[in-house]
Amino acid sequence: MTDDETDSDPEADSDDPDRSLAPLMGATYVAAGIAHFLAPKRFAAAIPPSFPRPVGLVYLSGIAEVVLGAGVALRRTRRPSAWGIVALLVAVFPANVHLARSDVLNDLVPERFADIARLAAWVRLPFQAVLIGWALRYARSEETSMSEAEPDRA
Numbered sequence: 001m002t003d004d005e006t007d008s009d010p011e012a013d014s015d016d017p018d019r020s021l022a023p024l025m026g027a028t029y030v031a032a033g034i035a036h037f038l039a040p041k042r043f044a045a046a047i048p049p050s051f052p053r054p055v056g057l058v059y060l061s062g063i064a065e066v067v068l069g070a071g072v073a074l075r076r077t078r079r080p081s082a083w084g085i086v087a088l089l090v091a092v093f094p095a096n097v098h099l100a101r102s103d104v105l106n107d108l109v110p111e112r113f114a115d116i117a118r119l120a121a122w123v124r125l126p127f128q129a130v131l132i133g134w135a136l137r138y139a140r141s142e143e144t145s146m147s148e149a150e151p152d153r154a
Helices: 003-008 022-038 040-044 054-073 075-101 104-108 111-139 141-149
Strands: none
Touching: 022 040, 022 054, 022 075, 022 111, 040 054, 054 075, 075 104, 075 111, 104 111, 111 141
């Protein structure tokens, strides 16, 4: 296979972060960010009571998700936006823990869905690591490709 054939073969570049699911990741974060503005009080209920101004934090995280989601979808801003997503996921983790551990879900979902919602909240906690790993793939993509391009200096 020639270099030209490899460049045009989508299977050959499946590990290339620039030919990946970054636009899907971006759209997902943009949609999640918009949801923060559509139901801010529902999101605010997930914030631990010790945090100040929960609705303000919901709006702030919503803005961050929209901006970072758009940024990760674009090649030029992908790397810094991916680092921002990693930071955002770490920052919202206490809210996810609070949601899983508290009775907040009882007020947010119909009673018949409470058990499913609670299970989903617990599953979300380790899944947060998967999301961080996905973002790190794009955050580190330039570092990895630059180090692989440099010859070993022994």
